[in-house]
Amino acid sequence: MTGTTARIDRVDATAYTVPTDAPEADGTISWDSTTIVIATLRCDDYQGLGYTYTHAAAASLIAKPLSNVLNGADPMDIPQLWEAMRRSLRNIGCPGVGWMAMSAVDHALWDLKAKLLGVSVTTLLGCARERVPVYGSGGFTSYTIDQLQTQLAGYVEQGIARVKMKVGTHPDQDARRVFAAREAIGEHAPLMVDANGAYTRKQALTLADTFAECNVDWFEEPVSSDDLQGLALVRNHLRHMDVAAGEYGWDTWYFNRMLDAGAVDVLQIDGTRCGGFTGFMQAASVAQAHGIPISAHCAPHLHAHVCCAVPGLRHLEYFHDHARIESMFFDGLPQLRKGALVVDVDRAGLGLILKKQDIEEYRVAS
Ligand SMILES: [Mg+2]
Known part of the structure; x- marks a missing residue:
């Protein structure tokens, strides 16, 4: 004590x-x-x-x-x-x-x-960076092509250059949807896809070739995140596309198993699942020990604080549902500026006021 x-x-x-x-x-x-x-x-x-x-x-x-x-x-x-x-x-x-x-x-x-x-929590944790780069995330498979294009292009217009869409519900339609997304966001914006573990290993490898034609540089959960050998297999076949997973990770044992298996190029961490900021920092240390960068999963305005503090951070997921709910529920949120979340360190704690x-x-x- x-x-x-x-x-x-x-x-x-x-x-x-x-x-x-x-x-x-x-x-x-x-x-x-x-x-x-x-x-x-x-x-x-x-x-x-x-x-x-x-x-x-x-x-x-x-x-x-x-x-x-x-x-x-x-x-x-x-x-x-x-x-x-x-x-x-x-x-x-x-x-x-x-x-x-x-x-x-x-x-x-x-x-x-x-x-x-x-x-502020950011000050208490200690700053490694003052701005947390985000990527715009949504692009649900239930969206029409028009909804998909409007949302992803909207992120780019807001200054969030990097965007992510969902794939995997109808594999036969995914190529068309990814091409439509690329058309909407322009030639240069980085494009990411997330299959949420929906593909078989062979489907993932085949579709990765198609996605590469659209310069997709991130393939998230191409197969189940429980299939560590499958993730490693896909990762080892892709030269210009990162394989990412880890959002369902609970503890350091989980993250260590995933990294020991060589399953990912980038480890995703979700503090709302893995024990809060305390668990997030533990997971980030495991990633650092393996020489693997990290990306924070969802809850953007909450994660912004711990993302200021940890080493090896690539970016934070600005997820449509959570960004919307956090804006509805709280005043005092970290501000989105030029594609990054910035914490106001003059606000004590998380700085949040519940509406x-x-x-x-x-x-x-x-
Ligand atoms: Mg995901």
Whole structure:
């Protein structure tokens, strides 16, 4: 223990489900809403706030058992609390939704600690860079060609040069859709594709040749991210296209297995799944030890803070659903400037203010 007098005196969690602005699908699932679970921790007059995107069940896991670990604890001792939360979830199902509940709490702990110290989370973590390059992401397989082109071209017009689209739902249509995307964004904007593990190994290799004709330079989850040999096989065949995966990674064991297998050129990390900023930094260290760059997956305005701090960062995914929800839910977000997110380090903690009145209609559990 640090011996400070600060103690967490209240723990709350609320889940909100927000309909998408159009039907959305990738190579393996479709969806019409997104659920955000927000954890809040109080310590005297200070409040820490963190979130994850998962099932509303995570809110009840924050209420119990995680609150049992947190109530009365010193919020400065994040490593100690992180280990205690992990142990408390062992017999419940860990990793999984419990790990995502813990991720929301970890973000809230960093927010609270930074506020108690009167600094931004970015300042508390320590800056490796002041701007976090983003890429525009969406391009759902449920979109018409017109919707696809409008969204991706819109990112480029906003100054986000690099964009990513989904593929894999109808492999026979993917070549046509990728050519249409290239036509919309122009000759020079980097184009990425994400199959969400939908292809077989042979499909992935065949389609990679077609994608290469459109100068696609990133092939995400060409096969299942659980098929490490398959990822490595595709990676070893592609000379001018990076293979990326890791967004479903939970812990350092997972990331180490993926990197030991030589499965990816770039490791994706999602702090809303892998234990918050604490888990993100652990995963980034594993990547650094393997000499592999990293890319942050989704939750852009949250990840912007930890992305300022870690080595080897290539970029952060500015995902359509999450960028939209974060703008609906919070004031004080990091600002998008010339294709990068910039944190205002004069704002304490994460700098976020929840727009409670505006979002009440979406509340589903607390
Ligand atoms: Mg993906």
